[in-house]
Amino acid sequence: MSIREDLAYLGSLGPYVATSVLVFFGSAALAYSAASQDPQFAATWLKEMEMLKWIMSLEPWQILLVIFLKNTLACAVSILLGIAFGLVPLLVATSNGILIGVVSYQVLSQKSVGYLLAGVVPHGIIELPVVLLCIAIGFRLGHRFFNALMGKHEDLKEEVRLALHFLVWRAAPLLFLAAMIETFITPLAISVMV
Numbered sequence: 001m002s003i004r005e006d007l008a009y010l011g012s013l014g015p016y017v018a019t020s021v022l023v024f025f026g027s028a029a030l031a032y033s034a035a036s037q038d039p040q041f042a043a044t045w046l047k048e049m050e051m052l053k054w055i056m057s058l059e060p061w062q063i064l065l066v067i068f069l070k071n072t073l074a075c076a077v078s079i080l081l082g083i084a085f086g087l088v089p090l091l092v093a094t095s096n097g098i099l100i101g102v103v104s105y106q107v108l109s110q111k112s113v114g115y116l117l118a119g120v121v122p123h124g125i126i127e128l129p130v131v132l133l134c135i136a137i138g139f140r141l142g143h144r145f146f147n148a149l150m151g152k153h154e155d156l157k158e159e160v161r162l163a164l165h166f167l168v169w170r171a172a173p174l175l176f177l178a179a180m181i182e183t184f185i186t187p188l189a190i191s192v193m194v
Contacts, residue, residue: 082138
């Protein structure tokens with residue numbers, strides 16, 4: 001596929017992108033509010049973050065690989081299992097939104113806005129749009145599959161081909177770049193804010 005075809009495909013994702021953005025940021029806002037009112041809610045979600053602390057004991061190249069594989073797997077699952085009426089991408093968007101909301105509340109209750117931005121923006125400026133696009137593609141696949149079940153003509157084989165092309169040739173390289181930034185640049189940005 002050419003860049004022009006890729007752009008046309010991305011352009012066709014408009015309503016699905018809007019849905020993924022709304023679900024993600026809506027979940028984040030609700031989780032931030034819930035964390036501010038219920039410390040137990042925040043503690044439950046922060047336990048999930050605690051389970052990931054083992055990553056910090058790895059060598060930098062291993063950290064990069066784990067981050068890349070985790071994010072790529074989340075994107076692949078969002079896309080490929082989106083065919084189940086978009087429920088899996090909905091779950092991915094919601095759970096990631098909740099996690100960001102809770103972590104944001106936790107960081108802002110102890111540190112500054114600058115500290116939070118230093119920990120999120122360097123890699124998140126690439127990672128978040130890619131993840132939200134993959135979620136949108138999952139929503140689109142789910143919608144097309146539903147249409148096919150309702151008797152409408154949908155070329156599901158072509159939809160899956162386009163989705164996989166985006167995942168392999170566009171999302172994965174960008175996720176690798178984001179993982180490199182998260183491994184090597186984000187810690188430096190955070191150290192400046194300490």
